[in-house]
Amino acid sequence: MKTTGTRSLILVLLTLAFVAGMALFLSEYVTDGGSWAIQPFNKHITQGQSLSGRVLDRNGTVLAYSDETGRIYHDDQTIRLAMLHTVGDTRGYISSSAQYLYRAELSGYNLITGLVSPFGKIKGSDVTLTLDANLCKTAYQALSGKKGAVIVYNYQTGEVLCEVSAPSFDPGAPPADLDTDETGKYDGVYLNNVLSSTYTPGSIFKIVTTAAAIEAIPELDSRTFTCEGSVIINGNQINCTGVHGQIDFKTALAHSCNVAFGELAVELGEDRMTEMANRLGFNSSYSVCGVTTAKSVYQVDSASDDELAWSGIGQFTDLANPMHMAILMSAIANDGVPTMPYFVSNITTSFGLPSGVGHGGKGERMLSTSTAERLQTYLRYNVSSYYGDSMFPAGMEVCAKTGTAEVGEGKAPTGWMVGFSANSATPYAFAIAVEEGSSGIGSAGSVASAVLSALAG
């Protein structure tokens, strides 16, 4: 009988298989249960309303809700346009939006009660965003019809306050020719430029070159650079924005001297430049509320010296994602460790069960504290000595860098401004990209100015 008892252990194999199968099923349920539930054939939903929950901004302003007639968006058309890429459209075509990401919850789904509302009809959860609708409106208006991306977030908490992508369309009254148009006027309307686009960075990339130089060249601040308006590297002429003459490093950065930074990039070399770019988040993506950001690119493998020089001033094949640039600003503002952004603060079921969603949390360290502090000083000097503090509300102590990225193809350059307020009372990091802008300071700078002024109240 003893052996019979021992041999019965074969049943343990079956039990293990059972447990493994259950574990697989339950883990799939936890991760995919929402998308299982909200299928179009599910009669629990079709007999009710698919998106029945509300989307609210940080101040409780209702941005979208449903009634018998369908999905209703905010009264103000500009707010509808400005918030499209964060709130979403009714058909769920904008995959970075709350209405797409949380469509299960908005349909009434949660992991505990499924689609059941214990005390009545199925009703969707409310999704509250961290954004401020009026701020987004200001940003959208400041873009004045140009394509681009605006992102502002609190680098202490991670709350995204303003996220605007243009071009946009009105989800409350979608244009009739939205799907049929062939002229290209709606190209990119479904794309959230903040999270899913990359642009040539131009001079804002000099921040990366600066970080590499700080760590590799101890006597950086005592160096002088000579700019005669252009320089020939490897037979290729690199033009500067002006003739800067004999300048020190911080002036070179403030005046965005291409000659100085082109030479620095060559001096630092492919490896150190690549190492710093990777550490600062180039060539990798971030997850923001479940949305994977487009990768910023820094790629100089087997590049010639002139190409390396161009890469150091944000041209060549360099690409930057606006959200990533804002995260980088957050890292500099936070002495090297970024706070990760999020744009959905909470989801509350119709019967009041809250399920927290958004939490910034700290990202991986990007810079040493000392390097971050040096960068703060340089970026602050850019504003105080060159762009002018008068652009921004008093006391914000904005640190920033502009960029005017040449994109070729006969198009006007992309204007950039990235930065943050060093005042801990106004802890905002921002990144603004304006396609076919005049210059960084002229196009993106005016958006930054408008948004930060609106934030100051």
Added chain:
Amino acid sequence: MVPDLEALQNGILYVIRILIPLLSIVVLARAFHSIKAGRRREEPVIVLQNTVTKEIVPVLYWENSLGRSRSCDIVLPDPTASRDHAVLMRRESGWIVTDTGSKAGTRVNGRSIKQPASVSPGDIITLGSTSLMLQRTSEAKLPQKVHRARHAASPFGLLLLVSVIQFFLLLEACFGGGEFSLLPVFPFVALQIMEWGLYAYSMRMLDHVSFELETIGFLLGGTGVLLLSGMRGSLPEGAEAPGMWAIFDSSLSTVYMQLLTMLFGIVVFSVLIWLMGDLDRVMKLRPWIAGAAILLFAVNLVFASATYGAGNWIKIGPISLQPSEFIKIAFVFVGASTLDRLQTKQNLTAFLAFTGVCLVSLFLMRDFGTACIFFVTFLFISFMRSGSIRTIVLAVAAAVFGAFLILQFRPYVLSRFQGWRHVWDYVNESQGYQQVRVLSYGASGGLFGMGIGNGMLGGGRSGNSVFAADSDLVFGMLWEELGLIMAIVVVCAIAMLVFCARSDATRSRSTFYSIAACAAAGSLLFQACLNVFGVVDVLPLTGVTLPFVSAGGSSMVSVWGMLAFIKAGDERTYAARRPKRKRR
């Protein structure tokens, strides 16, 4: 104020749906604890004393192998003894010793034995050159261990709790589905009569001491019946829907059939328990049962009316039977064996041949799901009999080869597996239609469900259910209407039967019971796995029923038969009797 009242009703029903799984967990936990508590401790039943060395050898089991081999229950350090020399067994009549083909032979009190011989305390058994005297444990002056008293749960209280759970399920079934209905009352009352009837028969008339396994069976079966009573069959043309106060209606015919088969299952359960009481009878019956099973398959193959792609049904008038379900019981019967027979007839040839016939028949009927269950049950039985990993590997290799051949000659079988792990690519095609609906509607139910009769799989009062919702997809119905927790509790209850069977494996009265109990429990759990994992797309969908819960006449009978094997493995079923009340 009407909407508020409705909200209140929904709220109360929701709270009840939270209570149902919690109470079920209590029932299961107490039942399994009680089974553990009721187990005999590993203490000697009787002892053997070596006549030369005076060494005391404890006899721990009802069937004990004696021999030189280290795997024997009583190891004889004697080079003249055979590896598996003899078996010492306790039967109703007393202790019996059987020689299992030893070289040197076995003697009792000096006389060589050819047939099983009974031995009493004081008799000397000689194996090779070792002589052992049978002694009562009281004479051997063994150190007495002091044990903490272990209390079994009150069988009455446990069954009462099941009735309470079923009352809650009744409330769900009556108030669910959007309109009040009294129709579920009849199934509820019928369940109570069966449950308390079997309780009275078993505990009062037969004076059995244990009722845990039956209680688990009733908890699962009752959940199934009351879940199905929230469904309505589609109405015939021109017929009117039953009114609010109707007690009995043809739209509930599935439930009535389920109750009837449950009753039949309980009868089969009781008959099997009685039948297995006498091991000699069982061993003599085995060839007849095997023959009857093969005959039944033959009848099935000849007369089968091909239904639902598998010709595994026999229709007799209005009743359709699935013979393979009954043959499952026969299969376990034929496979299991007592220790003395295991020792003398070590090869599996006869059982292998029987298995082969069963599997071929099932393939001809295209019932691949049941074939899988038979095959896995065969693996359990053959391993427990022989302990040979080689047999298992060969059998699995043969099965893989067979599966390969089938796919070569019948490629359409492969199309059934096309949807596996890709069901979302086949939302409206047959390869994924049922699975995605289970997942979608199940997830809609969340942890505590929509309420009985409010599901879309079962269709509730509307009569529009997804095909096979009440049988193959019943796990989905359970999940959607009573919630994921209850659905998992039900499946875990079946999984825990395996623990019961295993923990009794060395304590049962014979290896026959041990092997049968393990095979039955393993087969039930495997079937549950095929069903549950099939519909949630962890495994391919094979279309087998969920034991105890699914609607499906014959399978309801067979699961109660399987439960009888597990019950028979519990020593208390035959050994212990309640003290007669009239004595004191």
